[in-house]
């Protein structure tokens with residue numbers, strides 16, 4: 001239902017993403033793996049309309065979003081959680097979540113969000129900047145979730161986060177998929193995390209997909225090799 005067809009992305013003359021294609025179904029999590037600088041962030045930004053798609057096609061349930069701006073993607077049910085979280089440090093936790101509610105015509109944070117992230121309820125009056133990295137990541141996911149997305153694009157959610165919290169984030173993503181029925185496209189370098197959440201794996205190298213696996217047939221050693229070369 002959300003799909004990329006031969007997507008190419010460039011920064012000026014520098015061609016960074018080469019012919020990336022995939023489809024992600026409802027209640028499916030796709031992990032896009034790859035080392036630093038392989039083009040994962042660039043790909044997600046292009047899928048979200050933040051960077052222009054040079055050629056190829058991006059579509060959501062048949063609607064062509066290739067040339068659309070990000071707000072159109074949001075309207076079609078796509079949410080984006082950028083690398084480094086990018087929450088508003090001087091707004092409270094509650095205010096941060098409310099920024100995702102603008103289109104919903106309410107400022108009331110849904111109970112389901114606080115039951116998914118109890119720590120955010122406890123900290124709702126604290127400034128976002130005073131949260132730990134893991135809590136900020138949860139906040140960024142919560143803010144994306146209140147837009148009621150059908151697809152969430154998550155860029156390296158484990159970056160700079162301690163291992164115990166990484167497990168919590170994996171559990172939360174699985175709950176989100178089960179409860180809200182969304183699709184998740186997540187870029188990652190941490191294989192254990194990807195194995196805990198993904199139904200399918202793509203590996204990118206130098207901007208192109210060079211390997212693909214399903215969870216059932218996943219070749220862990222092979223993926224690990226791609227990530228450590």
Ligand SMILES: Nc1ncnc2c1ncn2[C@@H]1O[C@H](COP(=O)(O)OP(=O)(O)OP(=O)(O)O)[C@@H](O)[C@H]1O
Pocket residue numbers: 011014016034035036037038039040041042043083156
């Ligand atoms: N604004 C930019 N202008 C020019 N080149 C860029 C720009 N941003 C990234 N690049 C280059 O594009 C390539 C892919 O970078 P990208 O950030 O997409 O990779 P990544 O796989 O997400 O890595 P990371 O995990 O480090 O974010 C790199 O060679 C990078 O130097």
